[in-house]
Amino acid sequence: MAATREVALLVGQIHKHKPLIRCSLIIQKYCMCTGSQQPQLTHREVQRSGGIVTNKYGEPLAVELVLPKPSLKNYCADFEEELKQHEIKYAHQLAQYKKARGHLQNIIGLKQMSTLNRNRSLKNLFPSGLFEPKARPMFRKPFLKPIRSSVRTDGRPSHYLFYTSKPRYYEVMNAIALKLEHIQRYEEFMVSQGISKPSSEAMMSWADGGRPMTLKTFQKKCGHISTQDYLRFVLLLQKTVVQPYSYIHRDWINQFRRFFDRTRPPKDKKEPKIHVDEKGRQYSVAEGKKKTSLARVKLFVKGTGEVTVNGKPMVAYFPKALDREQLLSPLDVTKKLTTTDVEAEAILGGHRSQARAIRIALSKCLTVFVSEEEREMLRLAGLFKRDSRIRERKKPGQKKARKKHTWKRR
Amino acid sequence: MAAIRSLSHLLRQGLHLNAATLIPKTAPICQTRCMAQKGMTKPHPTLDLDALETTVTDMQSGKYKRKTVRYAESDQSTVLTHDQIVRKFIVLIMKGGNKDTARRIMDKTMEEIKRRQVREFHRATESQKLQIITDPRKIFNQAVNNLKPVLLVTSVKRGGIAYQVPVPCPEKRQLFEAMKIIKAALAEKTNSRIPFHEKLATIIMDAAEFKGKAMDRKIEILKNCERNRAYAHFK
Known part of the structure; x- marks a missing residue:
């Protein structure tokens, strides 16, 4: 009578929450699924299961409604059962996860992977254009939500501020x-x-x-x-x-x-550091931004005034004079036009904004090599500050970001 | 309205009085505008090297007072030929965001003015040479200053009728109006085909000497104000 016991257990779990007729239906479904015979329960079993009896054709009937009294013993037993099920479920999920992880590592060819690498590889294997990040395929360790018994053995909440x-x-x-x-x-x-x-x-x-x-x-x-x-x-x-x-x-x-440790010196400001080249030349590196453009600049203190952008000489990369004037102005303010070398890289955006991004990066680079007064001059000339304005989006129902259609009464 | 009463006096004097002498000090010269953009409340930076170097001396002497500034614009640079008012004019004559072309035209204009002035300089006698200005940017500034209108007419509706009411022009707007006059003079049709920069050069050089088409336009504006003097009590 293993099946019956199982069913009884099932019913025992359910009966607290659902009406009895529904329970009987569940039993029917269960039996159909498992292919087992529908239970012929004894009277005692009926009592234990919550009063379910089948008729002579084997259909479950809700006859005697002998509901077991809701006792604490039952409650505790239920909780233990719930916990056990929960753990089993988690163990299953964990096993699945480990298996999948092994497969993923085999595909990529790494014995051990950090979570970052795993996420990256998943991004490559299952590319997704979905907007919401949560909707994209993910690979994560199953999370066991803890079930904590908030009730003591005597039936009262374990915490005095439970309510x-x-x-x-x-x-x-x-x-x-x-x-x-x-x-x-x-x-x-x-x-x-x-x-x-x-x-x-x-x-x-x-x-x-x-x-x-x-x-x-x-x-x-x-x-x-x-x-x-x-x-x-x-x-x-x-x-x-x-x-x-x-x-x-x-x-x-x-x-x-x-508490804070007051004796510790404050963190360094975001100033570029002075590096030394293989040839023994001193240089500093900094970054700048404007609109979507990004720029990184390497400034050599001792040079002949050569400026290259993305490997090309500046004149070739920026054929328009306005861009070149813009780019060189920090060097002009500090009077280092002919004594320094500049290597700049710029990506994205247009030529004007790239020149602007390089200008900001260049003046940041200069801060290490110039006096405090000259640094103040650069600041007053507005050469450090990033122009944080960006393109405003077009609105529906309007011609442009702010421009509206001509108004007509009818 | 002290400004309007003294208008005829002004016309006789030669039209190049500074607006500050005319507008009463209690009147608001210009309204501060609220922009819905970031960092717009801070003052513009200067990229003039001489002005920047004064800060160094100030810092060494201990006089220096720290102030915050806005970011430098993309067309601001330390080039010797840079001029704030010329820069403003370039923006005004620009079409479709093509600043490079506008700037090239303006450079050509400056070159034209310089050529004419230098030619005159070489023709002149020793005593006259001192009076001739050969810096084109100085001439342009002078022309714009001469063209600044002190008064303007605005339409005010009273009882269903729009009156043209003369009002004092704020100092900030005077610059814009002066440049607008130059633009309007440029748009006038001429029979002969003259390149844009040459036309602009003649207008500027004439305006610097209180004559030419642009100056006529300015006088017309002021005369219009004089004509509508009766409505000055509105607003």
């Missing part, structure tokens, strides 16, 4: 609020004792420049919460920190804060 729907968040908030209350009570006590202020030493030890932890780290601690909730947490924490006697709970509060 707030964000128990871990409110636990933290509640704890901080209690500490705040304690600190305030302590202050009142001290005032009643005749001490209006804590000693300056104690206060000073608190001035450590800590900040509340970031949203990401807070979410790791308390599950997924909204920014609104995070802000509320920050406000509460700041209010607690500001209290004069907050140092009594310093170590406890500090678990929600982060």
